[in-house]
Amino acid sequence: MGLLSTATDSSLLRHRAFVAFWLARTCSSFGFQMFSVAVSWQIYAITHSAMALGMIGLMQFLPSVLLALPAGHLADQYDRRRIVLLGQILEWGALLALILLTMYQWSDKNALWGLVFLIAVAKAIEGPAMQSMLPSLVPPAILARATAANAVGGQAAVIVGPTLGGFLYVAGPDVVYSVAAAFYLLSIILVSRLRYVRPPQPRLPASLKTLFAGIGFIRARKDVLGVISLDLFAVLLGGATALLPIFAKDILHTGPWGLGLLRGAPSVGALLVGIWLSRNKLEKHVGMIMFGSVAGFGVATLVFAFSTQLWLSMLALAALGGFDMVSMVIRGALVQLDTPDDMRGRVNAVNGIFINTSNQLGEFESGLLAALMGAVPAAVLGGVGTLVVVAVWMKLFPHLRRRQRLENDVPAE
Template identity: 70%
Template sequence: MSSSPTPGSADSLFQHRAYIAFWCARTASSFGFQMLSVAVGWQIYAMTGRAFDLGLIGLVQFFPSVLLALLAGHLADQFDRRRIVLIGQIVEWIAIVLLATLTLLHAINEVGILLLIFTISTAKAFESPSMQSMVPALVPPSLLPRAMAVNGSAMQAAMIMGPALGGFLYVAGPGVVYSVSAVLYLIAATMVAQLHYEQAPPKREPATLKTLFAGVHFIRERKDVLGVISLDLFAVLLGGATALLPIFAKDVLHTGPWGLGLLRAAPAVGALLMSFWLARHSMERRVGMTMFACVAGFGVATLVFALSKVIWLSLVALFALGAFDMVSMVIRGSLVQLDTPDAMRGRVSAVNAIFINTSNQLGEFESGMLAAWLGAVGSAVVGGIGTLVVVGLWMMMFPTLRRRQRLHVEPVPDEASSQTI
């Protein structure tokens, strides 16, 4: 990775007005969603007092994101992506407005909240592959890694500040949080509606099992793409120590809620600061080894966190964990987008989203199960060592990925995609 910025690199990215509009829309909707998530959890728990109901919130979000992903990817490659994103955000905005109105009128119950969250999650499931596939058309290939890093900074900022802002506004009631969230979604939809986005006329094909699973076939045939996606899957599955933070805070580090808050924030802060650095520095060489080194760093940071007995070292480890993950995430995301022809980006993004969503959920489950058998420290140690083992195996299994020098190589011809459909 180059240690010096390219002259004018920061300005050149934001000279693309379409990208600025896209970034503003995504930032606004991300903040709105983070605020919404906090308010929904508080409101349902205040209504029922049952922890089980908090799990239902995750369930109604998880099923649409996985079950509809392949269909959403197919639609992203068949129709105008900007229009799909716009329709999705309008549906989400309507659901949030209903949530705000019914809450302010005291006419909402748990079932109504869950149904509206399910509606929002369904719209997001269709929106996500299209939104991810739009970025390569908004900036030149050489600027895509920086665009991914800037996107990452917005997401991390939303994850850090969104819940805090939502919690602050919740003092005035959940209806106020939903109202502000609705305003943010309206801003996002307005920006998308005005976005100038050019997409090659898609080749319309009916949705069949062959076209729906074309993304899976494409990934299997492209070794570098398969390598980065599967590496992310297994690294997240094994490195889910953050799911055990309440146990570490209470039983290992002997701190209170304030300490837990710091522990939760540390990875996001590390990722946010690293995304700022990546937005100004180019990755010019040895990107394959850089990615493997950062995933290995993620595993080492997990081990340090697992064995730490003092909160300052745990915070440093989690900070490093977030920073390493951001570098590998930018490389992985850029490589997948650049190695995929535009006609296939929706379906490949959908498959990638399934892997990410599944690995996040299963990673937390795996960490919890191991913690029940080995204790929290043992579970995190196994996860850190497992991540390092996976890195070693993947370096042997995907030698072209290990030797890869640059993110941007000769583009894959669109004809290649037709051979996989």
């Protein structure tokens, strides 16, 4: 059944609000993906420097980590819809500046880096507030399906956005930035009209105690700690996708077209599974399903590591993406449901730091191991490590393992 089919009359308005929220988030995701392709190509065309491309990642990474905790505090203290609007308006303004700089040929690497940094700052401010809005837009019973639907929009943007941006770049980077700005403008309009009501919150001064309250909350809630730490260590160990160019060239003996297929396979698997999850409710055994999905991620990594056929590698990567989608939906919904509304901004901020850091360090760890022992042993070690983490976490967090429903219904020990 679809997302709206089980709604009562009193909750239909909440579903309509979610549809507007989903469209807004998907539009901004498309705009960001198109911008990312265009700005990286433009900077490389100007500099012909790999280091200049690396600076793009640094400009995006620093704000996501340094501003996460203050942004989480803001999301818990102020109107989240207005915070999201502020972030998106800043991103839209940066895209307008990119259009003007490109049209009048004023762009250089420093100006482009500066605008990339501004967009990263805006996204860091916007992120915790955006994530914390979702539980207020749908009933708890369908939060997992709403989370899956959100992920579907994001995966569609990851698949289609760069391709569309690449095609439009033929007409010039200013054309790509213009279309991306149009997507952002549509998102801004949708968010500004969104019916999102939240009771006034008491103003707490920003202090070390309030900024780090999310960490304290996570440590005190065993299920939330287990979910977030499981994701952290599984991603750290299971970063085989960072080695795709090596596998494509040296093991599968394919060219750039094969690498493109390999890169797209996880997103395709995630998209298909996400569509199913958005239309079906996870009724029971959610703890074991989550652990099984992370274990499936590890097994798929092992299959990919040993594969010497392109079709099998693509199938393994698609399965990897699908398993990751199941785990991500359960983790995301569980964290939101176990966190009170006045703490969601700070908890989501901490979770975001862990996700960003583990993704970056996971790629570094995979590259380092591949340099030391080869790509195949590195991927095998990552897959085995993921399975070990699952076994250890099932032992450390028995309440999470026994959890039946996303809404917490099993007394903790």
